Amino acid sequence: MTEIARYRRLHVHVAAGIMFAVSIGGSPAFAQQGATGKSFVDNFDTLDKSFWYISDGWNNGDHQNCTWSKGEVHQADGSLELGFEKKKLGARDYACGEIQTKARFGYGTYEIRMQAATGSGLNSAFFSYIGETDNKPHDEIDFEVLGKNTDEVQLNQYVSGTGGNEKLVAVAGGADKSYHDYAFIWAADRIRYFIDGKLVHEVTDTSKIPSNAQKIFMSLWGTDTLSSWMGPFAYEAPISMKIDRVAFTAPGEDCQFPDSVLCTLD
Template sequence: MRSPKTRHRANLRRWILSPFLVLALVSAMTMTMTSAAHAAIGGSFVDNFNSFDTGRWYKSDGWTNGGVFNVGWRADHVWFNGGVMGINLDTATCPSGCSGMPYASGEYRSNDLFSYGRFETRMMAVKRTGTVSSFFTYTGPSDGQPWDEIDVEILGKNTTQMQTNYFTNGVGGHETIINLGFDASTGYHDYAFEWWNQGTINWFVDGKLVHQETGSRGPLPTHPQRIMANMWPGIGVDSWLGAFSYPGTPLTARYDWAKYTKY
């Protein structure tokens, strides 16, 4: 039997992808991005986050993922300064598409979809129980595809660990906890995963292989995905993330760069 944390995590985007929320999400996204049917398959790149590159990325704005995401997305909560991208979490009000949410934060998504290759970022996570700082790939119904996903997540309740996971056609429950040997909230470190069409996903921290999935626990993703980063507080998943309480000042996850190498 899966643990309560695993059940919560595996159900996370099932809640998100209820018919009503999918309709709201798709409606919001179509105002800010090319339709999924015409999304390009991206090639190799390096982005040093010196500025907002609208040709490569867009900022989620004016909606909420719902479910366990106790937050609405605001474009102005993703900022750039001195070669760093920051994602803020605070108590700002949210536009009509996510009104009523107690917190606002930012989400950064690639315009293009990306297939097999190496996905990397250099980031500094948030230390706060109840939060997730992330770098991941995702596709789903909004792209006209099944839900596939590959995750790097730092849970704010213990920033000396990283959680890996993947979803294939909506099936997750493949979490693995990696002991980092450092505090991910006190400095920048490199996080990467290699997604191979030969049937493996390899995760790396500061260039060192720390975990591998071969499909032995379930089929691996196959569909091209968007590169994404976000930071958010949970609700209803205290057994996984711990209970969130706002500290009174904004929380900020920081990203130094992102890189994709096509295989």
């Protein structure tokens, strides 16, 4: 899909590419070269800025109609909100929120409990990514809820900049109506995607499985130009993507919290 290819990903500001890797405890996940991240669970009782990098002051290219802003990243009452609102910043008329890990993570289980934003032209995303700003090929694994239809989520992988692996999966009750659990388990020979603890998709073609250690991202952003993919942009009022928990578990380690998909696997 050419519009998606256009959007991927100038992504990380150069400053983020030179940050030191920091982790929140657990055992190392040295599944790939450069994977320094350890197992963690973050319930966002606070926002640990030694672990998370807050994107601020730039955008990802002409396709994006908002500027990343630390003012759109809010932690309160045990949750994180990434906002989107009409606010002139730089060359953009809107401001939006994104955070990313400073460490890179390899094979393992990636999990988030989140409530997506509503609105055509918006994208609520949980994904792993590495690319040119880190002197690596563009590898990526995605969950993306497109606000034009929040009854489904799009799954995707990129390997050395090649995508085209999109799959739409239903989210019971709507991704924007309540919190849902999303997870992917990444191994050298397969990726398994889960929604609310149920396996919804499996990739076993190794040519479609990334191999480079990646950072973990969460973001809410909008577009005026990618309408055939994300729908016509239609802003009504400030809105946010809400995150209750995010976690990574290294291969071979036990599940870290009762609702983890790892607790239910054989």
